[in-house]
Structure formats: C-alpha cells, structure tokens
Amino acid sequence: MSIAPEHAPKMAQASFAHRIGPWMPVLLVPMLVVLGFLAIPSTSSWLTLTVSGLAMGMMIFIMASGLTLVFGLMDVINFGHGAFVSVGAFVGVSVLLMLGHxxxxxxLGLNLVALLVAVIGAMIATGAMGWAFEKVIVxxxxxxxxxxxxxxMGGLIVVEQLIIVLWGPEEIYINRPEALKGAITFAGAALEKYRLVAVVVGLVVFAAMRWVLRRTKIGLIVRAGVQNGEMVEALGYRLRMIFVGVFIAGSALAGLGGVMWGLYQEVITAHMGNQAMILIFIVVIIGGLGSVEGCFIGALLVGLLQNYVAFLEPKAALISNIGLMVAILMWRPMGMIPVVKAK
Amino acid sequence: MSDPILRLDGVYTNIAQYHILQGVDLEVPRGAVTMLLGRNGVGKTTTLRTVIGHWRAHKGTVTFDGEDITRKPTPAIARAGLGFVPEDMGVFADLTVEENMVLAAVSGPIDSARLDWVFTIFPPLKTFWKSEAGTLSGGQKQMLSIARVMIEDRKLYLIDEPTKGLAPAIITTMARALKDLKEQGASILLVEQNFAVAKALGDTANVMDDGRMIWSGQMAELATNAALQEQLMGLSLDAH
Incomplete structure (x- = not known):
C-alpha cells in the first residue's frame, strides 16, 4: 500500500452571505412583521393584526406539524389529515358542552381546566382514530x-359522513369559555384573549416538539428516519413502530388543532378539516416536506400575511397565500428548510 | 474449522424485472476479512443488501451465526449483530457527528473507551463532533460511516466499497481503521475495488460474475496469480 501524507484539510471561514443563508427563513417572519408595520397606517391596528396572524399561524402549525412528519418519515401523502381536525373539533366541543358549568x-382557572379536558379528550379520540386509519387505510x-x-381522500369523505351521522348535518355554533371572551387593551390595540391563549399553546407545542426531536433518542430516530429510513433500519431500529407512533401523535395534534381552530372560528362543521387542508398543505410545502421548523415558520408567514393583506386589500387575501407559496418555491424549490433526503 | 459466521446457499435476488443474484453461495469465516470482488454490476452490493434485508432473496437461504435470517426484517438482522456500511455511506446529513454516533450506539449510551479508540483512528470526527454531517468532506463522511459501525461490537461487519472515490490519504486512513478492526478479531465481509487495500486486508477472497460466485479461495493466492486474475475478472488486479 502506498504511503500517503496525513489528511489535514485547511478550513476557510464562510462568507457572510453563506453564513446567513440558513437563517434567512427565520428572518422572513420579523421582516414580514416590519413590512406590515410600514404598510399599516395605525400602530394599534398593526398590533391587533399581528397577534391575530400569529394566533392563526400557531393553530395552522399545530394542525400541520403531524402531516409534515408523516410525509417526511414514510413518504405518505395523507389527504385524510383534515378528518382528524374535524373529529378533534367535534369531540372537543362536545366535551366543552358537557362541561358547561x-x-x-x-x-379563568375553571375555564382552562375545561379547555384542557376537552383538548385531552379530542387528542385521545383522534390519536386512536389515527392508529386505526394508519392500519386500515394507509x-x-x-x-x-x-x-x-x-x-x-376516500377516508376523509367517510369520516365526514360519519360526523354528520353522529352530530347531525348542521353547523354547530359555540361560545368560547367565559374568561376567554373579549379582549385586553395593550398600547391602544384590542388583543383578543383567546388569540393570546392560542399563541401560547402554539409556542408550547412547538417547544415540546423541538425538545422531543432534538433532545431525545426517539426524536433522533425520527429525524434520521425522515432523511434515510433504510439506514435507520440497518442500525437496528424498527422504523415501522416509530412511524405508527408519529402518525398517532400527528393525528392527536391535528385533533388539538381542531379544538383550537373551532373555538377560533366559533363554529364547527364536518368539512372544516377539509377546508383547512389548503392552508395546511401550503404550510407543509413552503416549510420543506418533513421539516417541523420549516412548518412553524411557514405557518407564521401564512397567518401574518393573510391578516395583513385582508386588512390592506381584502380582495387580494384570497390569493395571498398562493402567491406566498409561489414566491417561496421560486426562491427555494424544496421549501424553506428542506430535509436532506438520502438518494 | 469453526462454523462460518455467515453463509449464503443458492441465493437468488430480483430487483423489479432484473434477476441480479442467480444462485450465490458464500461462506464468511469468523475472525477474518473476506473480500467480495468482481467487476461493476456483477451483484456485490446486492449480495450485501440481501444479507442485511434491504432486498429479499426470493430463493435460497442466508444463515447468520447459525440462524436463518432470510425472511427476517432488517432491524432484527442488525440487532442480531450485523453492522452495515452502505456504498453511499448513509450518513444522516442533517444530524451532527455526535448525533450520528449516538444513534449508532443501539444498545445504550456510547462507551467512552470505545469512542476514544474511534477518535484515535479518525481524529477529524473529534474535531467536527458538533458539526452537521452534511458539512463534512467526502472522506470525513466515510470515516463517520465506518465509525458508526465500530462504536459497538458487532459479530460481522458488512462494508461496501469504503475507499470508493477517496483521495489516497483518506484511503490509507480507512485501511488503517479496517486493519485495527481486523486485529481485534472482527469478522468482516468487505466489497473493495482497490486491489492494494484488498491485498493488504483480505484473508479469503470470493469473485463474482453475472450474479454468481465464480471463485473462492485465499486472497494471497489470487493476489499472486495474474493469470487467475485475468481469467476471473478480465484484467490484472496489479495493473488496477
């Protein structure tokens, strides 16, 4: 064998543009907030719209986060994800109606306990449904x-019809818990209490997901599985079991999102999950398939943009998110934070 | 002679409509380096992937450490004690070097003494411990790929072309790592195109052609017999 010199590559510092590249998607959110501030004449309106946009974004993130992991991990396109949103909303609202007192x-304490019980009920129901959906349909x-x-898609239609059978075909109008009604005033802006709760819940869910994905071995396996499932199995991990777990968790999160979304809209229908799927897919695609961080940033961008544009130019609100998706895919065709897939 | 650690009997593997392996017989002895040689496209990688369970043999049996693993799922085969280094290295680009290694330590936390040993063989891994694997050079990725199987004791190491496309300096490092592993008494099935490496490490050699094993014997015999090399592979390995 030939003698060769030791391998000692020289490292050069990356350029500023190269170093800032990975942070660009994160910077888009504050950039959009600043743009909104400049475009909206009233500071109080801007603050109200920003909180509203963040709340909407958080709820979309909660609903979409499971879908992006399911797609990334097992390459499964689940158009039935919206069914978990609808079922979560109906189960959660049913529990809230039972806890009317x-x-x-x-x-505030009693209201939050009732909300927590409703959320837990919805997550258990949609988690169990997710398990069955994965086994029978996926x-x-x-x-x-x-x-x-x-x-x-067929599964979604069946679930929607089952909701109509169980809860009836009419829309159900709901009142938010007493202490979460109304708004607080801050810097002259009216900030709806429920939206502030939604922002906190969204942040907690995102932090918990990041902690699990970054700090636990299960999270490591999931992240590695999204990139190269075959290699994860060659190391000895049963990816199929992990995937079922992720599918159940993703379904349960969609259920949580359904309860939050239903209370946000103050009305629930069997088709609400299906309608939310357009926003969910936009968020998953622009975030980068399989990327939780990308999904989070994408959801905030969608929520903020929709609220700003609806205020500035209501007719353009309908196409603003499609426009955002087109712009981001032209900039980064694989999404903002693409997951590096094994070839 | 003791039982082989791995044995393939009449293994056939199809990929879509292509019949890649057409009755492969192979024995991998314990505590030795077994070379799997042959031209490109003769079925070497498919043989390794069939053993680890990525592709299923539709006929024949694969016996590992006395147990039939032909129909077992990949995770069960890996947990039985098989370490696999694929041709494409299979590093998780978005994970750090540390996370790649933590993941490879399937049975629990990383053994620090073993990690020190790995660092002495592959010093760059210590330097880039907190870096994302995707930012490493090709050679460093290959180091990580091999380090991952070395971090725990395996009964058999399946390593697919560890020197492919690497600079001579890195090839030397790889060969040294495999030599260290060999000196610890490891059983290794190695696919390798670099004849200098094959000659230095191999105890036994098996040559494939057209999805079948056409020759099995001692590596030393093949290395010193140019006519045999010419006959088996259509070229002299020394001229390689």
Missing part, C-alpha cells in the same frame, strides 16, 4: 402515491 363560570398503500391520495 365550568365554561360558563367567570373563572398501511396497504405504502410506496404508492396515487393510491395514497385516492384512498386517504
């Missing part, structure tokens, strides 16, 4: 995208 009481179509789209 707690939600009607002017006590498992037979692994590796077949077209079949996945068709069969999960």
């Amino acid at each position: 707690m939600t009607d009481a002017p006590s 498992m037979p179509v692994y590796g077949h995208h077209l079949k996945q789209i068709l069969v999960t």
Whole structure:
C-alpha cells in the first residue's frame, strides 16, 4: 500500500452571505412583521393584526406539524389529515358542552381546566382514530402515491359522513369559555384573549416538539428516519413502530388543532378539516416536506400575511397565500428548510 | 474449522424485472476479512443488501451465526449483530457527528473507551463532533460511516466499497481503521475495488460474475496469480 501524507484539510471561514443563508427563513417572519408595520397606517391596528396572524399561524402549525412528519418519515401523502381536525373539533366541543358549568363560570382557572379536558379528550379520540386509519387505510398503500391520495381522500369523505351521522348535518355554533371572551387593551390595540391563549399553546407545542426531536433518542430516530429510513433500519431500529407512533401523535395534534381552530372560528362543521387542508398543505410545502421548523415558520408567514393583506386589500387575501407559496418555491424549490433526503 | 459466521446457499435476488443474484453461495469465516470482488454490476452490493434485508432473496437461504435470517426484517438482522456500511455511506446529513454516533450506539449510551479508540483512528470526527454531517468532506463522511459501525461490537461487519472515490490519504486512513478492526478479531465481509487495500486486508477472497460466485479461495493466492486474475475478472488486479 502506498504511503500517503496525513489528511489535514485547511478550513476557510464562510462568507457572510453563506453564513446567513440558513437563517434567512427565520428572518422572513420579523421582516414580514416590519413590512406590515410600514404598510399599516395605525400602530394599534398593526398590533391587533399581528397577534391575530400569529394566533392563526400557531393553530395552522399545530394542525400541520403531524402531516409534515408523516410525509417526511414514510413518504405518505395523507389527504385524510383534515378528518382528524374535524373529529378533534367535534369531540372537543362536545366535551366543552358537557362541561358547561365550568365554561360558563367567570373563572379563568375553571375555564382552562375545561379547555384542557376537552383538548385531552379530542387528542385521545383522534390519536386512536389515527392508529386505526394508519392500519386500515394507509398501511396497504405504502410506496404508492396515487393510491395514497385516492384512498386517504376516500377516508376523509367517510369520516365526514360519519360526523354528520353522529352530530347531525348542521353547523354547530359555540361560545368560547367565559374568561376567554373579549379582549385586553395593550398600547391602544384590542388583543383578543383567546388569540393570546392560542399563541401560547402554539409556542408550547412547538417547544415540546423541538425538545422531543432534538433532545431525545426517539426524536433522533425520527429525524434520521425522515432523511434515510433504510439506514435507520440497518442500525437496528424498527422504523415501522416509530412511524405508527408519529402518525398517532400527528393525528392527536391535528385533533388539538381542531379544538383550537373551532373555538377560533366559533363554529364547527364536518368539512372544516377539509377546508383547512389548503392552508395546511401550503404550510407543509413552503416549510420543506418533513421539516417541523420549516412548518412553524411557514405557518407564521401564512397567518401574518393573510391578516395583513385582508386588512390592506381584502380582495387580494384570497390569493395571498398562493402567491406566498409561489414566491417561496421560486426562491427555494424544496421549501424553506428542506430535509436532506438520502438518494 | 469453526462454523462460518455467515453463509449464503443458492441465493437468488430480483430487483423489479432484473434477476441480479442467480444462485450465490458464500461462506464468511469468523475472525477474518473476506473480500467480495468482481467487476461493476456483477451483484456485490446486492449480495450485501440481501444479507442485511434491504432486498429479499426470493430463493435460497442466508444463515447468520447459525440462524436463518432470510425472511427476517432488517432491524432484527442488525440487532442480531450485523453492522452495515452502505456504498453511499448513509450518513444522516442533517444530524451532527455526535448525533450520528449516538444513534449508532443501539444498545445504550456510547462507551467512552470505545469512542476514544474511534477518535484515535479518525481524529477529524473529534474535531467536527458538533458539526452537521452534511458539512463534512467526502472522506470525513466515510470515516463517520465506518465509525458508526465500530462504536459497538458487532459479530460481522458488512462494508461496501469504503475507499470508493477517496483521495489516497483518506484511503490509507480507512485501511488503517479496517486493519485495527481486523486485529481485534472482527469478522468482516468487505466489497473493495482497490486491489492494494484488498491485498493488504483480505484473508479469503470470493469473485463474482453475472450474479454468481465464480471463485473462492485465499486472497494471497489470487493476489499472486495474474493469470487467475485475468481469467476471473478480465484484467490484472496489479495493473488496477
């Protein structure tokens, strides 16, 4: 064997543009907030719209985070994800209606306990439903995208009809818990209490997901599995079990999102999950398929942009998110924070 | 002679409509380096991937440490004691070097003495411990790929072309790492195109052609017999 010199590559410092590149998606959110500040004449309106946009973004993130992981980990396109949003909303609202004595009481503590019970009920129901959905509907179509789209879309329709059978075909109007009604005034702006709660819940969910994904071995396996599932299995991990767990967790999160979204809209319908899927898919695509961080940033951008544009030019609000998706995909065709997939 | 650690009997593997392996017989002895040689596209990588379970043999049996693993899922095969280094290295680019190694330590936390040993063989991994694997050079990625299987004791190491496309300096490092592993009594099945490395490390050699094993014997015999090399692979390995 030939003698060769030691391998000692020289490292040069990357340019500023190169170093800032990975942070650009993160910077988009404050940049959009600043743009909104410059475009909206009234500071109080801007503050109200910003909180509203963040709240909307957080709820979209909660609903979309499971979908992006499911796609990234097992390459499954689940058009039925919206079913978990609808079921979560109906189960959660049913629990809240049963706990009327707690939600009607002017006590923040009692209201939050009622909300927590409703959320737990919705997450258990949608988690269990996710387990069954994966086993019956998704498992037979692994590796077949077209079949996945068709069969999960079929699953969504079946679930929507089951909701109509169980809860009736009418929309259900709901009141938020007593202490979460109304707004607080800050710097001359009216900030809805419920939206502030939604922002806090969204931040907690994001922090918890990041902690699990970054600080635990299960999280490591999930992140590695999104990149190269075959290699994760070659190391000895049963990716199928992990995937089922992620699918259940993602479904439960969609259920949580459904409860939050339902209370945000103050009305729930069997089709609400299906309607939310457009925003959810936009967020998942612009974030980068499989990227939780990208999904979070994408959701905030969508929420903020929709609120700013609806205020400035209401007619343009309908196309603002599609425009955002087009712009981001032209800039980064794989999404803002693409997951490096094994070839 | 003791039982082989790995044995393939009449293994056939199809990928889509292509019949890649057409009755492969192979024995990998314990505590030795077994070379798997042959031209490109003869089925070497498919043989390794069939053993680890990425592709299923549709006929024949794969026996590992006395147990039939032909139909077992990949995670079960890996947990039985098989370490696999794929041709594409399989590093997780978005994970740090540390996270790649933590993931490779399947049975629990990383053994610090073992990690020190790995660092003495691959010093750059210590330097770039907190860096994302995707930012490493090709050679450093290959170091990480091999370090991952070395971080725990495996009964058999399946390593697919560890020197492919690497600079001579890195090839020397890789060869030294595999030699260290060999000196610890490890059993290794190594696919390698670099004849200098194959000659230095191999105890036994198996040559494939057209999805079959066409020759098995001692590496020393193949290394010193140019006519045999010419006959088996259509070229002299020394001229390689």
